[in-house]
Amino acid sequence: MALIEVKDVFFTYQAGVEALKGVSLQIRDGEFVAIMGQNGAGKTTLVKNFNGLLKPTKGEVLVDGVSTRDVSVAKLARTVGFVFQNPDHQLFSETVEEEIAFALRNFGFEASAIEKRVTWAVNLLDLVDYRKTSPFMLSGGERKRVALASVLAWDPKVVILDEPTIGQDYRQKENLRQFIVQLNEQGKTVVVVTHDVEFVAECNPRVILMKEGKILADGKAKQILTNTSLALDASIVPPQISQIFQGLSFLGFPSDVIDVSEAKNLLVDRLRELRS
Amino acid sequence: MSVFEGFRFRHVSSPIHNRDPRIKFVFVIALFVVAILFTEFIPLLVLFFLPLPFVWVAGVRRQWLRSLRGALFLAMFIFVFNFVFGYLYKSYPSTSSLLEYSLAMFLRFLVLVESFSVFFLTTSPDHLSLALEQTRVPYEFTFAFTTAVRFVPVLAEEAQTIMDAQKARGLELERGNFLKRVRNYIPILIPLIVSAIRRSLELAEAMESRAWGVTPKRTNLYVLKIKLGDVVLLALSIVLLVVGIYVRYFVPIPQLSTFLPPLPF
Amino acid sequence: MAATLRLSVIEIKGLTYSYPGANKPSLQDVNLTVEKGEFAILTGPSGCGKTTLCRCFNGLIPHFYSGELKGALKVAGLSVSERSTGEMAKHVGLVFQNPENQLFALSVEKDVAFGLENLGMSRKQMRERVNWALKMTEIEDLRDRAPHELSGGQQQRVAIASVLAMQPEIIVFDEPTSFLDPLAAQRIFEVISQLNKQLGITVILVEHRLDLAAKYASHVLIMDEGKIVLDGPPRDIFNSERAWLLGVGIPKAVRLWRLLEEAGVDLKGTPVSSEEAIQYLKEALWR
Numbered sequence: 001m002a003l004i005e006v007k008d009v010f011f012t013y014q015a016g017v018e019a020l021k022g023v024s025l026q027i028r029d030g031e032f033v034a035i036m037g038q039n040g041a042g043k044t045t046l047v048k049n050f051n052g053l054l055k056p057t058k059g060e061v062l063v064d065g066v067s068t069r070d071v072s073v074a075k076l077a078r079t080v081g082f083v084f085q086n087p088d089h090q091l092f093s094e095t096v097e098e099e100i101a102f103a104l105r106n107f108g109f110e111a112s113a114i115e116k117r118v119t120w121a122v123n124l125l126d127l128v129d130y131r132k133t134s135p136f137m138l139s140g141g142e143r144k145r146v147a148l149a150s151v152l153a154w155d156p157k158v159v160i161l162d163e164p165t166i167g168q169d170y171r172q173k174e175n176l177r178q179f180i181v182q183l184n185e186q187g188k189t190v191v192v193v194t195h196d197v198e199f200v201a202e203c204n205p206r207v208i209l210m211k212e213g214k215i216l217a218d219g220k221a222k223q224i225l226t227n228t229s230l231a232l233d234a235s236i237v238p239p240q241i242s243q244i245f246q247g248l249s250f251l252g253f254p255s256d257v258i259d260v261s262e263a264k265n266l267l268v269d270r271l272r273e274l275r276s
Numbered sequence: 277m278s279v280f281e282g283f284r285f286r287h288v289s290s291p292i293h294n295r296d297p298r299i300k301f302v303f304v305i306a307l308f309v310v311a312i313l314f315t316e317f318i319p320l321l322v323l324f325f326l327p328l329p330f331v332w333v334a335g336v337r338r339q340w341l342r343s344l345r346g347a348l349f350l351a352m353f354i355f356v357f358n359f360v361f362g363y364l365y366k367s368y369p370s371t372s373s374l375l376e377y378s379l380a381m382f383l384r385f386l387v388l389v390e391s392f393s394v395f396f397l398t399t400s401p402d403h404l405s406l407a408l409e410q411t412r413v414p415y416e417f418t419f420a421f422t423t424a425v426r427f428v429p430v431l432a433e434e435a436q437t438i439m440d441a442q443k444a445r446g447l448e449l450e451r452g453n454f455l456k457r458v459r460n461y462i463p464i465l466i467p468l469i470v471s472a473i474r475r476s477l478e479l480a481e482a483m484e485s486r487a488w489g490v491t492p493k494r495t496n497l498y499v500l501k502i503k504l505g506d507v508v509l510l511a512l513s514i515v516l517l518v519v520g521i522y523v524r525y526f527v528p529i530p531q532l533s534t535f536l537p538p539l540p541f
Numbered sequence: 542m543a544a545t546l547r548l549s550v551i552e553i554k555g556l557t558y559s560y561p562g563a564n565k566p567s568l569q570d571v572n573l574t575v576e577k578g579e580f581a582i583l584t585g586p587s588g589c590g591k592t593t594l595c596r597c598f599n600g601l602i603p604h605f606y607s608g609e610l611k612g613a614l615k616v617a618g619l620s621v622s623e624r625s626t627g628e629m630a631k632h633v634g635l636v637f638q639n640p641e642n643q644l645f646a647l648s649v650e651k652d653v654a655f656g657l658e659n660l661g662m663s664r665k666q667m668r669e670r671v672n673w674a675l676k677m678t679e680i681e682d683l684r685d686r687a688p689h690e691l692s693g694g695q696q697q698r699v700a701i702a703s704v705l706a707m708q709p710e711i712i713v714f715d716e717p718t719s720f721l722d723p724l725a726a727q728r729i730f731e732v733i734s735q736l737n738k739q740l741g742i743t744v745i746l747v748e749h750r751l752d753l754a755a756k757y758a759s760h761v762l763i764m765d766e767g768k769i770v771l772d773g774p775p776r777d778i779f780n781s782e783r784a785w786l787l788g789v790g791i792p793k794a795v796r797l798w799r800l801l802e803e804a805g806v807d808l809k810g811t812p813v814s815s816e817e818a819i820q821y822l823k824e825a826l827w828r
Contacts, residue, residue, distance in 0.1 A: 039693060039722045053440045073443045082444040088474070089434070089441045092466035102463070106446030136470065141587055150445065167638075167719045169587045169749050171788035195722035198752065198793065237723040240752050240793040240815045247819035251826055260793060264800040270826060271806055402647035402687075423645050429689050430641060478642035481596075484605050485635040486656035486703065490627035495661050497654040497671065 001065065002026035003158065003189055004050055004080075009059035011045055019045040020056075021213035027191065029157070032184040034200045034221065035193045037210035038235045043193045046210070047160050050191070051080040064157075078107055081156030085163040087147035091135040096127055099135050100150045107154055121153040141172050158189040165196045177202055197225060201239035201258040209234050226256040291505060292334035292398045297407035299506040299513075300395055306513040307391040310520030311384050316529045317376050319520075320383040326516075327394045336397040343393040347386060355382040376531060401425040410500055423479070431472070438467045550711055550743050551575040551598065556612035558593065558602060567593040569767040571612070577710070580737045580744045580757050582775070584789055585764035591747045594764070595715045597621065598745065600629040617710050630656065634704030634712040638719050640696035643703075644688040649680065652688065653703045660707070674706035677740070678732055694725030701732060711743040712736065718750065730754050752792040755779075756814035763789055776811040794818040 004027040011020035019042045027033055035043045048054040049061045052068040061068045064079055084090060093099040100121050104114045122131050125145040130138060135146050144164070151159065161180070165173050173196075181203060184190045194200060200207060200221050207224045209217040211234045217224050224230060226242045238246070245257040253270075257263050292300075311323050331340045358378040361367075368374035399407075405422040409415065439449070442463045449460055523529070556571040567590050575581050583591050596602045603610040604626050614621045617632035637643050646652040653674050657667045675681045678698045688696060697717055704712055714733060718726035730746075734757045737744045748754045755761075761778040763771035765787055771778050778784055779795045794812040801808060808825050812818035 038724065048440070051444055053444060072448070074446045074448050077444050077446050082441075084437070084441045084444070086437075088471055089438045089467050090445070091470075092463045103445035106448070139588060154446075167716070169585075169788070170790040171586055174788070197723060235722075235724050237727060237753075240818075241797065243815035244794065244797070244818045244822070247815070248822055248826070251823075260796050260800060263797055264804060267797075267801060267822070267826075268804045268806055274826065402651070405647065419645070422647060426645060426647055426688065475642050478637065478639060479645065481601055481605065481635075482637060482643035483645070484601060484626045485599055485630055486707070487627045487630035487659040490625075490630070490659050491661035493661050495658050495664060495667065497651060497658060497664065497667050499664070 002062075003029045003031075003064060005060075005062040006046075006049070007060045007062070009046075009049060009056040009061060011049065011054060012057045013045075019213055020049075022059075023210075023213070023215055025208060025215060025218065027158075027189060029189055030184070030187055032181075032190045032203070032205040033192070033208060034203070034205045035191065035208045035210065036195060036197070036200065036234075036236060037216070039195065041210040041234070042213040043210055044162055045213075047082070047162065047191060047193055050158070050160060051082050052076040053082075074106065077103075077156070078154065079156055080158045080160065081151040081154070082160045083148055083151045083162065083164065085166060087143040090147050090150065091143060094134055095132050096122070096130050096135055096138075096146050096149075097132060099146055100153045103150055103154050109154070117153045117155075121149040124152065125149040140167060144168075152183075158191065159183065160191045160193070162193045163195070164192065165194060165199050173199060195236070197237060197239045201225060201241065204258070209236070211235075222256045222258055225258055288335070288400070290334045290398070292330050293400070293403075294503075294505065295398075295509055296500050296502055296506045297395075297399045297404050298411065298500070299502070299509050300399060301407075303509055303513040303516075304391045304395045306517045306520075308388060310516060311387045311391075313520055313524045314384070314529075315377060315380050316531075317380045317383065318529060319523060320380050320387060323387050324383055324390065327390060330394055330398070334394075334398045336394075339397050340390070340393060343397070344386065344390060347389040351382050351385045351389075354385050355379065358382075373531065406496075406498055406500055409496055415494055427475075431468075434471060435464065435468055438464050438471075441467075547576040549574045550577045550617055551745075552613070552615040553597075554613040556594075556597065556610070556614055558597065558610045559608055560593075560606065561608040563608075565767075567767055568597070571767070571769055573762060573769055573772060575711075575743060575745065575760065577743055578737070578741050579760050580734065581746070581760040581762060582751070582754060582758040583745055583747045583762045583764065584749060584751065585770075586788060588766075589764040590767040591764050592715055593767075595635065595713050595745070595747060598711070598713050599633040599635045600624060600626040601635070627659075630709070631660070631707060632709050632711065634707060634709040636697070636700050636704055636712065636714045636717050638716045640693050640700055640717075640720065641688075643700045644696060647687055648684075649686050649688065649691075649699050649702075650675075650684050652699055653706050655703055656707045670706045670708070674702040677705055677736065678702040692725070693721050694728060697721065697725075697729055698732060701729075701736075705736065709742070711745065713745040713747075715747045716749070717746075718748070718753075723750075723753065726750060726753055730757055733757070749790050751790045752794075755792055756817070758813075763787060775813050779813070780811055 006023055006025045009020055009023045012018045023046060035046060037043050045054065049056060049068065050063065052071060052073040055069050063076055068076060091099060093102060097118055100118045101114050104117055122128055125148055127145055127149060130142065135143055138146065164176055177199060180190055204221045207219065207221045208215055209224055209230065216234050217230055225238055228246055231238045239258050241260055241263045242258050245253050245255060245263065249255050253266055257266065307323065311320065314320055331337055355378045358381050359374060362374045362377065368377065405418055408418040408421060447460060447463055551574065553571055553573045556568055557566050558568040559566040571594065585591055596606065597614060598616055600621050603622055610622060619632065621629060644652050646655060650671060653671045654667050657670055675684060678701050680695065680698050680702060683691065683695060688699065718729050721729065730753060733744055733746065736742045746754060755775055758775050761773065761775045762769055763778065763784060771781060771783055779791055784791060792813060794815055798808060798811060808821055810821050812821055
């Protein structure tokens with residue numbers, strides 16, 4: 001049974017904008033999914049339906065078999081954690097510790113459990129030195145880690161990250177990528193909403209490509225990000241390695257290359273062939 | 277947040293919308309002054325119906341009715357208050373005159389609300405800020421007003437995002453007793469305030485970078501020109517004022533009771 | 542052969558700056574020269590001081606932000622510490638990261654005119670400048686729109702137009718595409734490149750997304766911990782070991798070249814864009 005089931009969902013905002021026009025999909029326990037598309041395609045609207053922040057205007061969303069219409073957001077949040085794009089929209093506590101404990105208290109954890117989980121989260125996100133620091137004193141990257149820690153602390157089955165790579169430098173993105181991959185390997189269902197194609201190319205997850213409120217394509221990153229007509233249709237820029245191999249496709253190279261190492265190997269083999 | 281819908285920029289063009297806000301304001305003040313002059317029912321009734329053609333021409337009937345509905349509660353309160361106290365302290369010769377007075381006060385309040393409502397319903401924020409720029413109001417205040425209006429939809433959206441972010445951490449805004457509910461708004465207010473402060477800093481940087489305060493004599497891209505319609509409206513306002521004063525001091529106003537059958541009390 | 546005399550528009554020597562109350566300087570002995578008409582990219586890991594340096598170019602530091610500024614800083618021939626930000630604004634424009642927080646007015650036109658109004662320009666001249674700026678950034682059709690209705694990419698173009706209207710010789714862009722998707726980011730880089738090529742405006746672009754921006758640059762500066770650690774043409778920088786160690790966003794094409802090199806394949810040139818990579822690979826693989 002799928003962990004998250006979206007059944008022909010339509011969603012219209014109060015102002016009249018129809019953001020989702022008949023979306024259906026299933027996400028299984030333990031999957032790693034990237035939801036991609038141009039700004040305004042409906043990505044964030046879709047994932048907000050996963051934790052009940054938005055309820056479908058038409059259609060249904062089932063989380064763990066229960067319709068999101070029948071449960072409060074607080075209850076759904078226990079299963080579906082959502083890390084918002086801007087950590088400053090969440091941070092309000094006096095210390096990092098308090099910030100992480102906030103959700104745990106809301107969910108009714110016992111004091112001893114809270115203490116254990118806060119320690120675990122702080123260690124996981126490398127925030128031990130800042131445990132008693134005010135989150136407002138931290139740098140942008142550190143605040144992002146606090147926000148992430150505060151969501152992981154209650155150990156939700158699903159973790160949704162909305163545009164986690166914005167404003168991050170290369171190193172930070174690398175660390176984040178490794179962290180997310182690790183989370184997924186440990187069994188968490190991870191959903192990343194992003195327009196960062198290079199980031200997705202390095203993780204090679206399942207990609208759901210959206211355009212104007214509909215799902216344009218659903219498959220492996222390798223297949224979707226290298227499909228030039230799809231990329232054009234969805235107004236996304238293919239990863240650089242993919243662009244290079246599209247330009248070399250007339251030489252007989254496979255067209256679905258997105259990984260740098262794979263690219264290197266293909267080229268090295270071809271060059272060796274030529275030399276011999 | 278539907279209350280903020282009214283702040284959305286709407287390009288409406290009508291003979292009323294296109295009037296210079298300064299002249300419109302003069303008209304509203306004239307209406308206001310004349311309303312204050314009278315405590316009798318009939319002239320106030322006339323004043324109440326006076327802006328109706330403007331409302332109709334500007335096409336803002338629905339919003340106008342909504343604003344009146346909002347004021348109705350307070351207006352009823354004024355009516356009851358005047359009637360009850362007048363009755364208890366026997367400050368009026370007869371009950372029917374007291375009734376008329378209370379009704380007049382009820383109407384007067386509505387006229388005041390109505391006149392300002394018509395002003396704001398037929399003047400878009402940017403038109404208003406332009407008018408402000410061209411008065412003697414120091415630019416800092418006009419700028420503060422314009423920027424505030426410009427950011428209302430942004431702040432509203434941000435407040436919604438913050439609420440979503442905290443709800444997604446298990447915060448329940450609808451549960452609990454009054455005290456708990458108030459405390460639950462702290463996780464909403466603090467990020468909102470911090471964000472507003474950050475935003476102000478960024479705005480200040482941008483302003484400085486675009487030569488804010490270089491010349492005390494700031495120029496303007498647009499200029500509001502007084503057109504024929506504005507002159508007509510100004511004339512109307514003056515006529516209203518003159519007629520109002522004349523009627524108040526020189527024309528005897530019949531009591532409402534002369535038109536109605538004698539009341540049981 | 543006569544040497545080409547290149548005018549330097551930015552000259553920085555020994556610049557050191559600490560924010561008030563900070564225990565460590567944000568800028569340490571920065572030295573750099575930028576010549577007229579250059580398209581320079583400024584990059585480096587988070588916290589390296591690039592944003593602080595941007596604020597120095599137009600005088601926000603030291604006039605808006607107090608704190609001690611040491612060293613010599615000359616921009617467009619003017620000494621920044623001795624001129625007000627208002628004066629500097631006529632020569633150096635600054636476009637910020639968040640498009641929403643640099644637009645004040647209720648219509649695009651009014652926003653573009655904001656700086657000119659502040660300078661007390663005549664209405665006729667303002668009209669011309671505004672129309673010109675809107676045309677250069679290709680947003681004439683957005684003239685009467687309200688900023689909140691616009692997309693992030695459109696808002697950034699309005700911000701660029703409002704800075705452009707003041708006709709500065711130098712425009713500094715502080716991570717202007719952070720909040721934009723790659724396609725919108727590409728469009729912004731094209732606009733910036735046009736301003737540089739067509740109008741000769743010196744550009745300083747702070748960016749992490751080198752894969753999209755590197756192909757426009759003639760000069761790359763990398764900062765780390767308040768210092769400039771690498772300074773030169775893009776290809777040289779991308780090949781230097783230091784750049785790799787710093788963890789800067791070197792374009793994938795260059796990474797590929799590195800891996801090929803390590804595997805014993807030495808291809809000529811260093812590609813800064815996918816087009817260049819395709820070109821070089823074609824030459825190597827197709828006889």
